[in-house]
Amino acid sequence: MMKLILASGSPRRRELLESAGLEFDIVVSPAEEIHDATLGMITLCEENARLKTAAVAVEHPDAVVIGADTLVFIGDEPLGKPKNMEEAQRMLRRLSGRVHQVCTGFCIIGPDGGVVKSHGLTAVTFHELDEARIEEYLRKTQPLDKAGAYGIQDHGEMLVKCIDGSFDNVMGLPVDLVLHALRGIGLPIHAR
Numbered sequence: 001m002m003k004l005i006l007a008s009g010s011p012r013r014r015e016l017l018e019s020a021g022l023e024f025d026i027v028v029s030p031a032e033e034i035h036d037a038t039l040g041m042i043t044l045c046e047e048n049a050r051l052k053t054a055a056v057a058v059e060h061p062d063a064v065v066i067g068a069d070t071l072v073f074i075g076d077e078p079l080g081k082p083k084n085m086e087e088a089q090r091m092l093r094r095l096s097g098r099v100h101q102v103c104t105g106f107c108i109i110g111p112d113g114g115v116v117k118s119h120g121l122t123a124v125t126f127h128e129l130d131e132a133r134i135e136e137y138l139r140k141t142q143p144l145d146k147a148g149a150y151g152i153q154d155h156g157e158m159l160v161k162c163i164d165g166s167f168d169n170v171m172g173l174p175v176d177l178v179l180h181a182l183r184g185i186g187l188p189i190h191a192r
């Protein structure tokens with residue numbers, strides 16, 4: 001049986017892959033992310049996913065390794081994780097009352113060195129948020145380890161009016177696409 005490794009320290013990614021019924025080990029990737037917005041949304045997320053995955057794959061050449069990167073985009077501008085609560089507040093103010101895109105790039109590297117890259121894209125519409133709502137949200141949740149300063153799984157109803165696309169993808173991993181890609185490289189995965 002081929003070993004699967006999730007190259008991620010994100011508890012959300014772990015939860016999503018577990019709920020898909022997969023067995024895997026976790027190895028947190030030491031790779032540094034790049035922030036070059038001129039690459040464009042999809043290339044930037046997929047390239048970050050590839051860097052994270054490749055850094056683990058070289059150490060585990062017999063395994064199938066998967067890694068991912070989630071970014072929030074306002075137009076062409078990527079929002080990563082806020083550095084502090086003030087930046088988190090500024091991000092939520094900017095997301096208020098509008099639509100943004102959440103892109104999760106993922107990469108799978110197999111024992112043959114083959115690289116598969118793909119991504120999920122979800123449009124998220126926020127309610128109009130007043131200052132009191134933003135403050136309450138930031139008090140209730142932990143925004144600093146999340147792209148765009150929010151977690152849709154974390155009191156998301158306080159912020160999110162609607163989404164167009166996959167919820168899992170916003171949370172950190174487009175599970176259906178990942179399962180499809182894993183099947184494509186020959187991992188025995190049963191339908192959900």
Ligand SMILES: Cc1cn([C@H]2C[C@H](O)[C@@H](COP(=O)(O)OP(=O)(O)OP(=O)(O)O)O2)c(=O)[nH]c1=O
Binds near residue numbers: 010070172
């Ligand atoms: C938009 C959004 C992001 N997130 C999280 C998912 C990711 O953990 C995080 C984006 O940061 P990432 O850099 O994609 O991932 P990470 O640093 O947490 O973990 P690793 O690089 O080891 O895989 O934001 C949510 O949990 N909910 C959301 O609604």
